[in-house]
Amino acid sequence: MALQSLNSIRRGFEPWNDPAARPYIHFDRVTKKFGDFAAVNDLSLTIFEREFFALLGASGCGKSTLLRMLAGFEEPTSGRILLDGQDLRGVPPYRRPVNMMFQSYALFPHMTVEKNIAFGLKQDGMPAADIAARVAEMLRLVKLEEFAKRKPHQLSGGQRQRVALARSVAKRPKVLLLDEPLGALDKKLREETQFELMDLQQDLGLTFLVVTHDQEEAMTMADRIAILDKGEVMQVATPPEIYEAPGSRFVADFVGSVNLFQGQVTRRDAGRAEIAGPGLVIHTANPGDAEQGKTVHYAIRPEKIRLSSFPPENARANAAQGEIYDIAYLGDVTIYNVKLDSGQIVKSTVINSQRSADDPLTWGDRAWIAFQPDSGVVLTR
Amino acid sequence: MTIPVAPGTDIPTKNESRPVWSRGILRALSSRLVILVPYLWLLAFFLVPFAIVVKISFSQTTLAIPPYTPVLEGVGSLWQNLREFSFDNYLWLTQDALYFNAYVTSVVIAAVSTVLALLVGYPLAYGVARAPSALRPLLLMLVILPFWTSFLIRVYAWIGILKPEGLLNQFLMAIGLIDQPLLIMNTYTAIFIGIVYSYLPFMVLPLYAALEKMDYSLIEAAQDLGCTRSSAFWKITFPLSRPGIIAGCMLVFIPAVGEFVIPDLLGGSQTLMIGKTLWNEFFANRDWPVSSAVAVILLLLLVVPIMIFQQAQARQQEQGR
Numbered sequence: 063m064a065l066q067s068l069n070s071i072r073r074g075f076e077p078w079n080d081p082a083a084r085p086y087i088h089f090d091r092v093t094k095k096f097g098d099f100a101a102v103n104d105l106s107l108t109i110f111e112r113e114f115f116a117l118l119g120a121s122g123c124g125k126s127t128l129l130r131m132l133a134g135f136e137e138p139t140s141g142r143i144l145l146d147g148q149d150l151r152g153v154p155p156y157r158r159p160v161n162m163m164f165q166s167y168a169l170f171p172h173m174t175v176e177k178n179i180a181f182g183l184k185q186d187g188m189p190a191a192d193i194a195a196r197v198a199e200m201l202r203l204v205k206l207e208e209f210a211k212r213k214p215h216q217l218s219g220g221q222r223q224r225v226a227l228a229r230s231v232a233k234r235p236k237v238l239l240l241d242e243p244l245g246a247l248d249k250k251l252r253e254e255t256q257f258e259l260m261d262l263q264q265d266l267g268l269t270f271l272v273v274t275h276d277q278e279e280a281m282t283m284a285d286r287i288a289i290l291d292k293g294e295v296m297q298v299a300t301p302p303e304i305y306e307a308p309g310s311r312f313v314a315d316f317v318g319s320v321n322l323f324q325g326q327v328t329r330r331d332a333g334r335a336e337i338a339g340p341g342l343v344i345h346t347a348n349p350g351d352a353e354q355g356k357t358v359h360y361a362i363r364p365e366k367i368r369l370s371s372f373p374p375e376n377a378r379a380n381a382a383q384g385e386i387y388d389i390a391y392l393g394d395v396t397i398y399n400v401k402l403d404s405g406q407i408v409k410s411t412v413i414n415s416q417r418s419a420d421d422p423l424t425w426g427d428r429a430w431i432a433f434q435p436d437s438g439v440v441l442t443r
Numbered sequence: 444m445t446i447p448v449a450p451g452t453d454i455p456t457k458n459e460s461r462p463v464w465s466r467g468i469l470r471a472l473s474s475r476l477v478i479l480v481p482y483l484w485l486l487a488f489f490l491v492p493f494a495i496v497v498k499i500s501f502s503q504t505t506l507a508i509p510p511y512t513p514v515l516e517g518v519g520s521l522w523q524n525l526r527e528f529s530f531d532n533y534l535w536l537t538q539d540a541l542y543f544n545a546y547v548t549s550v551v552i553a554a555v556s557t558v559l560a561l562l563v564g565y566p567l568a569y570g571v572a573r574a575p576s577a578l579r580p581l582l583l584m585l586v587i588l589p590f591w592t593s594f595l596i597r598v599y600a601w602i603g604i605l606k607p608e609g610l611l612n613q614f615l616m617a618i619g620l621i622d623q624p625l626l627i628m629n630t631y632t633a634i635f636i637g638i639v640y641s642y643l644p645f646m647v648l649p650l651y652a653a654l655e656k657m658d659y660s661l662i663e664a665a666q667d668l669g670c671t672r673s674s675a676f677w678k679i680t681f682p683l684s685r686p687g688i689i690a691g692c693m694l695v696f697i698p699a700v701g702e703f704v705i706p707d708l709l710g711g712s713q714t715l716m717i718g719k720t721l722w723n724e725f726f727a728n729r730d731w732p733v734s735s736a737v738a739v740i741l742l743l744l745l746v747v748p749i750m751i752f753q754q755a756q757a758r759q760q761e762q763g764r
């Protein structure tokens with residue numbers, strides 16, 4: 063589903079919408095089994111040259127396994143992996159134009175930070191002066207200039223992670239695989255490094271495949287995100303699409319927080335539908351593939367639900383009454399949990415645009431929730 | 444709740460019967476005791492006997508029981524005592540080329556055996572360390588299994604294998620590989636075989652310990668950065684196993700230099716190793732002072748490798764963090 067209003071973040075870079083574009087990395091019905099257990103299950107994925115692609119999924123869903131197959135440490139049980147049109151089966155890791163940053167860092171304990179970063183460059187036979195310059199550049203990138211002469215066991219966890227990052231980036235491979243590259247960094251350093259990675263990827267024209275647990279990180283950096291679950295792809299889309307137009311309840315629930323209303327499609331016209339749920343009739347302008355009479359879910363993000371102590375003026379708005387059940391004040395926003403009269407609990411996020419509201423709602427107050435017909439999506443899966 | 448207490452202040456709690464300071468002393472004492480016991484052991488059973496050996500090495504041989512002149516005994520003046528010291532035994536060691544040759548031969552034989560044991564032991568240790576983890580205890584067990592039989596009996600068994608009409612020659616002749624029996628018994632080859640066989644576990648165990656704790660993803664990372672399997676081995680695995688190599692080599696080299704049983708049983712009468720020389724001086728010639736001097740020099744020779752071993756151990760511990 064490509065919404066016109068939900069473009070990729072990088073304007074004009076949308077090879078996935080171009081039927082003539084050739085995929086650079088192609089997982090073609092790849093399955094990887096460990097014994098009877100399928101860590102990756104009949105998975106197909108295409109990634110384009112110069113794309114910043116993120117894999118997002120719960121722990122154990124097969125993200126690292128996918129990267130390890132591309133790097134050459136595991137062979138697929140079945141299916142093919144193509145890189146620039148070439149089938150990678152049987153190609154040893156050292157012949158693949160791919161570098162990987164390991165989730166466990168895998169730093170060489172007997173070498174200094176400098177030597178670790180230089181290792182791959184030396185392997186390529188780069189002249190010593192060029193190596194020194196590249197190492198210095200990498201140390202600057204990860205802000206470890208003073209630590210060049212230390213051994214890995216003399217570094218903190220976050221510093222080790224940065225060395226691992228620098229070592230994998232140093233060779234400037236065509237494809238860089240990053241397995242949780244920033245997980246051990248504090249928030250500020252993580253955000254800075256995210257932007258520097260994006261710049262680096264842009265400047266050098268590399269293709270990045272990044273695994274992350276952190277949705278914000280995926281949203282910030284990636285051109286497209288693949289949501290994985292139990293070794294299968296649930297959805298591949300740009301960050302705005304993933305957020306605003308999730309394809310299934312799993313994706314809607316996995317990325318950000320969401321309110322789901324179950325109901326029956328009572329009317330289905332071109333471009334609109336009416337869904338009757340308990341205590342609430344929803345009019346929607348995004349009917350998706352809802353069919354008359356079917357039971358579906360309507361997903362809407364908390365920040366798109368307005369909260370007030372009065373019924374909405376617009377009679378056509380989707381609205382329901384309830385009681386404030388719980389309040390979480392987070393500084394920039396306040397999250398209200400409203401228990402509707404139907405018994406369902408709905409989340410509403412209110413931006414604290416003023417230091418004090420003139421209409422403070424508090425625990426136990428009666429309140430109305432309301433949302434626009436085009437604010438949510440209908441999910442049939 | 445814990446109440447923060449400044450260091451040095453003791454706040455007795457009510458379920459304590461003894462005052463805090465006496466518990467402190469007891470604890471300090473018992474923690475010292477743990478270190479003290481092995482040190483006392485070493486003092487009583489190593490340092491004191493060694494001091495006696497050193498003392499004997501400075502005396503003269505006589506026909507008596509014990510067969511040496513008293514040194515540093517009685518309550519004479521220090522000068523008198525020192526005058527009784529004799530360096531004759533040490534001088535004697537330099538005058539007869541026999542001793543020098545025996546030391547050199549022992550060191551060379553021990554060194555060659557150590558290298559051979561490393562060449563055999565490294566692949567073995569590597570194989571065990573890379574085996575499925577369920578299989579490893581069994582494989583290690585097999586490495587240690589020979590220790591269940593007496594060392595002497597195992598060396599004797601090699602005579603049965605290596606002698607001209609022994610199992611090895613019978614087998615090789617039966618399959619037609621040779622028609623004359625190989626003369627291995629009573630050669631240096633037999634000594635090498637004996638030492639490598641006997642000391643192999645001492646090589647394999649420290650190597651295994653070093654290789655087993657190595658993270659396999661390091662090899663993957665090296666391959667990812669452009670190494671072939673073999674260059675990844677030489678650049679990563681081998682340097683990381685160096686503490687294990689040093690420890691294993693020293694554990695083989697140090698006892699092999701003074702080895703007596705193997706050269707005596709497998710090497711025949713003409714082998715000139717320092718352990719045999721020592722035995723001859725002591726039992727055949729009954730020259731306690733000279734054999735003590737031989738033993739003291741042997742120990743001095745081994746101090747260097749022992750120190751190298753100690754350092755390797757310390758480094759391995761540091762790296763293990």
Ligand SMILES: Nc1ncnc2c1ncn2[C@@H]1O[C@H](COP(=O)(O)OP(=O)(O)OP(=O)(O)O)[C@@H](O)[C@H]1O
Pocket residue numbers: 096101119120121122123124125126127128165
């Ligand atoms: N060598 C292996 N042998 C057996 N099972 C394995 C092996 N490697 C991975 N698995 C299993 O495959 C599944 C996927 O593992 P993988 O490491 O790809 O997860 P992941 O998505 O990277 O998780 P995380 O986010 O925790 O790193 C897991 O259930 C894991 O237990």
Ligand SMILES: [Mg+2]
Pocket residue numbers: 125126127165241
């Ligand atoms: Mg992983």
